[in-house]
Amino acid sequence: MNAESVQGWLLAVGVPAEVVSIGAEAEHKWCLLPTEEGFEVFWREQGNRYDWAAFTSEDVACHYLFGRLVWAQVVRGAVGVLPQAAKTGTTEAAEPTTAVPGAAPTEA
Template identity: 45%
Template sequence: MRAGELAGWLAAAGVPDAAVSVGAEADRAWCVRAVPDGPDGTGEWEVFWCDGGGRFEWTRFDDESAACFSLFGRLVWARLAGAGQP
């Protein structure tokens, strides 16, 4: 999955658009974005919850697909768990 596809897949799973920001930090949202100045110069990706300028539950990934699937899984699981699904 690529970052440009993430919002569409999340919407199909019933996750509200406002819950996610792709490519930029946005307050009170889960953010996924490229880090072009990664330590090895490869352009790593990061996922985090942004609130009041702070980053929480921050994770860095070596590639775009891993970052997108991680956030997708987290948000879809939270949606299903909140709805009482097994």
């Protein structure tokens, strides 16, 4: 995962684009910024940085941001294993799948 692909992954799991800023510092957004030493991730509000973390690896910074925001989606119940209607018409738990942003859906 990198700074170019993280936004697509976040959108795929329901994180609104309006809460993330890649490459620029912006108010009321989670920011992912490149630095001379690597990357920074933080929430910016009223000109301050909150939950700031620094990384030497772009991949690790993107995974950190992804994990923080997906966890928030899980906690609010927006992401998880969804029930799937079986051929008998009953509802059963679906097998977890992995979706790649931009890739065509596949059948199991």
